[in-house]
Amino acid sequence: DVKVTQSSRYLVKRTGEKVFLECVQDMDHENMFWYRQDPGLGLRLIYFSYDVKMKEKGDIPEGYSVSREKKERFSLILESASTNQTSMYLCASSFPGASMLYTDTQYFGPGTRLTVL
């Protein structure tokens, strides 16, 4: 069974704080993704990574950065949290589509509900 875990289920931070959200997967997946989920907006891609130290901007990267130092771990960083970053953050992982294990299925973590006060 694929297991994707996130460091916290709930997080409360203050405006201006630096926030780290961490995601770990145990399936040796090369691709990892960070989304935010807001009512009526679906899941929006923030950043993704297709290899260690490699990253690519998604559709809404402003105000966020990421780090992937190890294959199994992908961190989302809010350099200076703002109230409009209050949201549910979902991490996902997958095999790359071009590999022999071609699947494209993304496996999601349980989510972190972040509140910025």
Added chain:
Amino acid sequence: GENVEQHPSTLSVQEGDSAVIKCTYSDSASNYFPWYKQELGKRPQLIIDIRSNVGEKKDQRIAVTLNKTAKHFSLHITETQPEDSAVYFCAAMKNHGDTGRRALTFGSGTRLQVQP
């Protein structure tokens, strides 16, 4: 970039009825279309997917159809049951940005409620 529109935003059906959720996409280069189900308080999980070389796919009570010409795809759930109540997301995948890596663009979601 890709834009995926999903309708309706909410859908209420009686148990045993069918439910249909529709999505349109903007980029003809998209070639993979998954559907995810998210139960309350849970993570999204893939329920069915279809690739652009196929027009229809069925898995028990769930089916997905794809019309590449019109750039729309639909989820069909027959004989709905209360446990089908959830939020359903469609998505479209294409090569993303300069690197050509594959990424999903999601629709806004449909909250399906099956009344017993």
